[in-house]
Amino acid sequence: NAGVTQTPKFRVLKTGQSMTLLCAQDMNHEYMYWYRQDPGMGLRLIHYSVGEGTTAKGEVPDGYNVSRLKKQNFLLGLESAAPSQTSVYFCASSFNRGNTGELFFGEGSRLTVL
Amino acid sequence: TQLLEQSPQFLSIQEGENLTVYCNSSSVFSSLQWYRQEPGEGPVLLVTVVTGGEVKKLKRLTFQFGDARKDSSLHITAAQPGDTGLYLCAGAGSGGGADGLTFGKGTHLIIQP
Numbered sequence: 668n669a670g671v672t673q674t675p676k677f678r679v680l681k682t683g684q685s686m687t688l689l690c691a692q693d694m695n696h697e698y699m700y701w702y703r704q705d706p707g708m709g710l711r712l713i714h715y716s717v718g719e720g721t722t723a724k725g726e727v728p729d730g731y732n733v734s735r736l737k738k739q740n741f742l743l744g745l746e747s748a749a750p751s752q753t754s755v756y757f758c759a760s761s762f763n764r765g766n767t768g769e770l771f772f773g774e775g776s777r778l779t780v781l
Numbered sequence: 782t783q784l785l786e787q788s789p790q791f792l793s794i795q796e797g798e799n800l801t802v803y804c805n806s807s808s809v810f811s812s813l814q815w816y817r818q819e820p821g822e823g824p825v826l827l828v829t830v831v832t833g834g835e836v837k838k839l840k841r842l843t844f845q846f847g848d849a850r851k852d853s854s855l856h857i858t859a860a861q862p863g864d865t866g867l868y869l870c871a872g873a874g875s876g877g878g879a880d881g882l883t884f885g886k887g888t889h890l891i892i893q894p
Contacts, residue, residue, distance in 0.1 A: 671823070702884075709886035710824075710869065757823050769814070770871075770882070772823025 669693050673758050673773035680748045680780045688743040688776050690758030698761045699741040700725075700770070701733060703754040710757065716741055748780045784808070785872050785885035793891040797859055802888040804870035805852040811873050813846055813853045814882070818867040860892045 671692045680686055690699065701713040712725030716735040730752060732744045741760075745752060756776045761768040786805045794800055804813070812831045816824035828837050830846035830853060837844045841864075843856040857864055870885045 707886065710871075710884040712882075759823070769826045769829070770816075770824070772825070774822055 671758055671760055671771050671773040673756075673776045675776060676774065677777050678779070680745075680778065682749060682780060684748050685744070685746050686748065686778075687745075688756055688758075688778075690741045690743070690760075690773060692739055692741075692758075692760040692771070694760060694762070694771065695738070696760035696762050696771070697738070698763070698768070699735065700759045700761075701731070701741065701743045702757045702759065703727065704757060704775070705754050713743065713756075745778075748778075750780045752778065753780045754778060785870055785883055787868075787870060787885035787888050789888060790886070791889045791891075793893060794860060796862060796892055796894050799856070799858050800860055800890070801854055801856045802868055802890070803852065803854050804872075804885055806872060807851065808872070808874070809850050810883075811850070813850075813873070814871045815844055815853070815855055816869040816871065818869060818887075819865075824867075824869055860890075862892045862894050865890060865892050 674689045697718050700715040702710045704710050711727045713727055713731050714722055714725050714733040716722050719735055719738040722733045722735055734742045758773045759770040761770050788803045814829045815827045817827055818824040828844045833848045833850045835846045841858045845854050867887045867889050869887045871882045873882055
């Protein structure tokens with residue numbers, strides 16, 4: 668079982684460059700999430716989706732855009748990367764909404780912005 | 782904004798010792814989840830507690846949800862090096878939204894052989 672797969676796993680960007688992180692899940696989950704994890708800050712929700720074609724802002728959405736064109740994929744885009752976006756990014760999916768449903772996480776994508 | 786405070790932030794103990802980590806809030810949560818995260822991997826769900834006062838056991842791990850559903854604890858008996866990791870609690874608000882999980886900052890646990 669692949670579960671939740673994130674690509675790429677590592678990336679180094681220069682300030683101002685753009686990139687897209689791809690998340691794919693094979694569990695037919697409706698809900699998908701993008702979090703960032705920083706030392707001392709825990710996991711913070713960037714954007715989420717409750718189904719194909721829908722997206723919504725989370726706690727820290729500025730500087731990021733997302734798209735959910737297909738149910739199994741959730742893309743996170745950085746249009747103009749900044750050093751403050753250096754972080755480890757985690758994608759997660761769930762069958763039920765986050766209140767009681769288990770979140771299945773990917774292995775993370777480590778992004779460094781110079 | 783609902784906040785979850787986890788304590789201690791860091792804990793390093795010897796194999797075989799017992800330990801308790803705490804997850805506290807001033808807010809009421811409809812449910813609370815505990816995850817464990819190992820280096821280089823994503824968090825993995827350990828347990829979900831839903832009812833105030835609920836106690837769940839997972840082998841040597843005991844999870845308790847406070848009566849008022851504002852706090853939770855994780856107790857590990859006879860800790861093993863395999864228990865090493867980052868333990869995260871996550872609370873679901875009563876609002877019912879899809880973004881309802883609030884994560885604590887985690888407890889870094891190291892079990893030394």
